[in-house]
Amino acid sequence: MSFVWTLAEQHAGRLKEVSFELLSRGRTLADKLDTKLASLVIGDEVDDEQLQELVWRGADEVYSIQDPRLASFVCETYSNLLSHLVKTYQPSVILAAATSTGRTLMPHVAVRVHAGLTADCTELDIEEGTGNLLQTRPAIGGNIMATIKTPDHRPQMATVRPKSSRPLPQDRSRVGKVIAVPLDDWLVDERVVAKGYRSDVQDFVNLEEAEVVVAGGRGMKRAEHFGLLRALAEEFGGAVGATRDAVDRGWIGYPHQVGLSGKTISPRLYVGAGISGAIQHLAGIKTSETIVSINSDPDASLHKVADFGIVGDLFQVLEELRRRLAETSPGEQGTAGRDAGSEK
Amino acid sequence: MDIIVPIKQVPETSNVRMDPKTGTMIRAGVGTVVNPLDLYAIEAALRLKEAHGGSVTTVTMGPRSAEKALREAIAMGCDGGVLITDRAFAGSDTWVTSYTISQAIKKMGRFDLIVAGERATDGDTGQVGPGIAAWLDLPLATYVAKVEVLRADGASSERALRVERLVEEGYQVLELALPALVTVVKEVAAPRLPTLRGKKRSKAAEIPVWGSQDMDLEVSFLGLKGSPTKVVKVATPKVTRGGTILVADDEEAVSDAVEQLLGFLAERDLLPRRGRA
Incomplete structure (x- = not known):
């Protein structure tokens, strides 16, 4: 029964938005292959309503493996479990998110089940005739797009960039099975123990999951000026990013860094202020849906990859933009940053 | 603490030129360096060695010329390096590469820890x-941002590492x-520069070169x-998006440009919801 599988992701019992994005990808593939789509939920305390939402957003079956020992991602135990399930059910395709979890778990499992794996896909399709999965990914700093297939091994595994697709709307008439699968003790690896999260961290940012990222570079001139970016990010319900240069100057912390030696992001909207657009930075933002550049230098590389650029004093532009956005807001919630379950 | 650091030699810049006809990389004239993210791994390993004793040995798989990357690592302070190279290894994907390097590491002997970069800047998979x-x-x-050794000198079964992983929600x-494998990010340590003494040592260093016959390898896995x-x-996407670029050199032009930007964002449904009429 060669199903298409997607791996849902959860944190503290809440499914992440990317779980639903993967289902919209998986639905298309399963329909083309004329097979079923199953979503796997590995975690703890994910409630029935959320499991049901996976069905409403495209899954035919949901395998729910929940146990306190699965609350936090620990690669060995997750990999033991997933490898065991793959060997038992032999899915044709497995999609996971290109997140810190997916990018760790999938290569580990691929080795164990002797499968091909493609990282960070932005497009997926089915090859006519063979039914092979065609996986397209940016490589070499986004300079090329490579299309890859796995003709002789199953499952065909891929991690998919978060935000590279939209969840399907909820269809409450959809019917699917939710199947609870127990975690067998022998699958638990006790060599690694999760000790929670560091609690003393200030100014941490979840850049990868932000729908809007407002980023600053050397042109911001001083740490204090990032306040302007924070205010603007807040208007959009987004997050603040930075170039390596800004981070190395101590203007903002490393979790904000975007680019080759920082995070790779693919938000719906990326606004770069005072960013020249070094190739290392561009590598981290190239798959953003819309790119806006604000820089007084008309020759800045970021202008060249931007969908909309303003050549001008960035402080004037940012201030004006913030003022105009604040003017039109009666104080409701922004669209961005809403969590997955809130749309009813 | 004996540490192994797998490294990769990559093109010097990510601004790689592509042959528009064949869609392949033009490698000619492009210099090579140690993958910049591997430098963080080397630095983290060297600091652990300085704190707890032991050794740091690098290993790389690549063409014969990848020996240069190993020598650069020795110049930074690593004790040695192993080159795995063979025509039979050409065209390896990440599954095969991780297999081949693992078999080399088995041959290298006892170790306590493997420290690797989070990914290479050319392949960019992190796999x-x-x-x-x-x-x-x-x-x-x-995605390790901090490494701390717990009970480094106890019986081997009691030795452990405490690490902080930089993930979406915070530091896990x-x-x-131990023995264990960690992949590290930039925050773990700022890499040192090679020293003059290190460079001399690296020139004199003997680099073992292992081919497919020198390791225990399953041929069908290569x-x-x-x-x-x-x-x-392989396709070369268009680099430029050909977007609208406005020049705003005075107050009025700024106001006008922002107006147009808001219109553009509204068209793409990107304005905060509250901003919509």
Whole structure:
């Protein structure tokens, strides 16, 4: 029964938005292959309503493996479990998110089940005739797009960039099975123990999951000026990013860094202020849906990859933009940053 | 603490030129360097060695010329390096690469820890580190921003690492029994520069070179043939998006440009919801 599988992701019992994005990808593939789509939920305390939402957003079956020992991602135990399930059910395709979890778990499992794996896909399709999965990914700093297939091994595994697709709307008439699968003790690896999260961290940012990222570079001139970016990010319900240069100057912390030696992001909207657009930075933002550049230098590389650029004093532009956005807001919630379950 | 650092030689810049006809990389005239993210791994390993004693040995798989990367690592302070090179290894995907390197590491002998960069700047997959951990059945932590040794001098079964992983929600704290494998990010340590003495030592260093006959390898797991994934097509996407660029050199022009930007964002449904009429 060669199903298409997607791996849902959860944190503290809440499914992440990317779980639903993967289902919209998986639905298309399963329909083309004329097979079923199953979503796997590995975690703890994910409630029935959320499991049901996976069905409403495209899954035919949901395998729910929940146990306190699965609350936090620990690669060995997750990999033991997933490898065991793959060997038992032999899915044709497995999609996971290109997140810190997916990018760790999938290569580990691929080795164990002797499968091909493609990282960070932005497009997926089915090859006519063979039914092979065609996986397209940016490589070499986004300079090329490579299309890859796995003709002789199953499952065909891929991690998919978060935000590279939209969840399907909820269809409450959809019917699917939710199947609870127990975690067998022998699958638990006790060599690694999760000790929670560091609690003393200030100014941490979840850049990868932000729908809007407002980023600053050397042109911001001083740490204090990032306040302007924070205010603007807040208007959009987004997050603040930075170039390596800004981070190395101590203007903002490393979790904000975007680019080759920082995070790779693919938000719906990326606004770069005072960013020249070094190739290392561009590598981290190239798959953003819309790119806006604000820089007084008309020759800045970021202008060249931007969908909309303003050549001008960035402080004037940012201030004006913030003022105009604040003017039109009666104080409701922004669209961005809403969590997955809130749309009813 | 004996540490192994797998490294990769990559093109010097990510601004790679592509042949528009063949869609392949133009390698000629492009210099090579140690993968910049591997420098963080080397630095983290050297600091652990300085604090706890032991050794740091690098290993790389690549063409004969990748020896240069190993010598650069020795110049930074590593004790030695092993080059795995063979025509039979050409065209390896991440599954095969992690297998081949794992078999080399088995041959290298006893170790306490493997430290790898989070990914290489050319392939950009981040899959080889976790792959090696799977082949060698080692406890794994990726995206590590901080490493601390717990009970470094106890009996081997009691030795452990405490690490902090930089993940989407914050810094996840993990404790791993040794031997283990960690992949690190920039925050772990700022890499040192090679010293003059290091450079002299690196010139004199003997680099063992291992081919497919020197390791215990399953032939069907090697190179392009053994790789589960196959590249079907390579395309060069257009770099420029040909967007609107407005010049705003006075107050009025700024106001006008922002107006147009808001219109553009509204058209793409990107304005905050509250901003919509």
